Amino acid sequence: xxxxxxxxxxxxxxxxxxxxxxxxxxxxxxxxxxxxxxxxxxxxxxxxxxxxxxxxxxxxxxxxxxxxxxxxxxxxxxxxxxxxxxxxxxxxxxxxxxxxxxxxxxxxxxxxxxxxxxxxxxxxxxxxxxxxxxxxxxxxxxxxxxxxxxxxxxxxxxxxxxxxxxxxxxxxxxxxxxxxxxxxxxxxxxxxxxxxxxxxxxxxxxxxxxxxxxxxxxxxxxxxxxxxxxxxxxx
Numbered sequence: 001x002x003x004x005x006x007x008x009x010x011x012x013x014x015x016x017x018x019x020x021x022x023x024x025x026x027x028x029x030x031x032x033x034x035x036x037x038x039x040x041x042x043x044x045x046x047x048x049x050x051x052x053x054x055x056x057x058x059x060x061x062x063x064x065x066x067x068x069x070x071x072x073x074x075x076x077x078x079x080x081x082x083x084x085x086x087x088x089x090x091x092x093x094x095x096x097x098x099x100x101x102x103x104x105x106x107x108x109x110x111x112x113x114x115x116x117x118x119x120x121x122x123x124x125x126x127x128x129x130x131x132x133x134x135x136x137x138x139x140x141x142x143x144x145x146x147x148x149x150x151x152x153x154x155x156x157x158x159x160x161x162x163x164x165x166x167x168x169x170x171x172x173x174x175x176x177x178x179x180x181x182x183x184x185x186x187x188x189x190x191x192x193x194x195x196x197x198x199x200x201x202x203x204x205x206x207x208x209x210x211x212x213x214x215x216x217x218x219x220x221x222x223x224x225x226x227x228x229x230x231x232x233x234x235x
Contacts, residue, residue, distance in 0.1 A: 001013065001065065004218065006176065006184045006186060007137055010023075013220055014062055016061070017030075017188065018191060019186075020066040025067065025069040025070060027070065028073075029062070029074065030190060031155065031188075031190035032077050032191055033076055034052045035083035051194045052091040052193075053091050055191065055192050059098060063098070069102055070103040071103070071105070073104075073105070073107055074141055074152065074188060075109020075142070076155065077109070095125070099125030104126035105126060105128075107129050107130070107139060107141055108128060108129070109142065136149065138152070139151075139153075140152075141153060143156075143187055145209075145210055146210070146211070148211070152186050153186070156187055156202075156205050157172075157196060158173055158199075158200040159171060159200060160200050162228055170197075172190065173189055173219045173228075174186055175187045175230065176216050176217075177210070177212035177214070178212060178215075178216075185209050187205065187209070200217040206230065214229070215229075215230045216230055
């Protein structure tokens with residue numbers, strides 16, 4: 001884990017892409033996309049069907065690492081609305097154990113549309129919310145262009161793609177936009193085992209974080225936070 005200053009708060013960014021908020025003892029993860037493997041299988045694309053187990057094991061590890069008492073997901077929790085019904089017994093048990101151990105909040109995203117919230121809570125535990133505001137920070141699935149308050153979101157699955165010391169680096173990253181008021185807005189990387197990624201400098205991501213004076217990609221590297229400039233406001 002590496003320290004990160006954001007919205008006048010101190011946070012910790014894990015190598016797995018989770019964000020820990022020590023003051024709230026809250027762990028934030030975006031885009032779990034549980035049961036993506038079984039969704040592909042329905043279309044005849046057979047991949048190992050254990051992505052939900054792997055994702056939940058990573059969540060459990062992040063909880064142990066940080067000592068979190070609360071987990072807040074930032075949307076696209078299952079890959080589709082029927083995903084919870086396909087969750088196999090072992091993964092279902094893992095998820096139920098996690099939601100009993102901590103205060104678990106599912107923020108909903110576009111892949112969760114049509115999900116039966118009562119069925120999700122009944123089968124997996126936790127509570128649902130479209131978005132939250134905690135300590136002046138807005139937690140939602142998709143960044144809202146024009147938002148000037150501190151905001152944490154997911155949706156875009158940002159990945160850093162750079163060449164450093166003759167090596168091509170491509171890894172999940174967080175993207176932070178800072179405006180002239182000092183408020184920050186951050187898009188977290190996707191946490192799910194089978195999630196792909198979008199170039200962190202893609203125009204869609206840069207547009208979503210406007211207004212901003214600068215936009216950077218950040219990744220944990222060798223025990224510190226490595227920062228890569230993506231965009232700067234013209235002088």
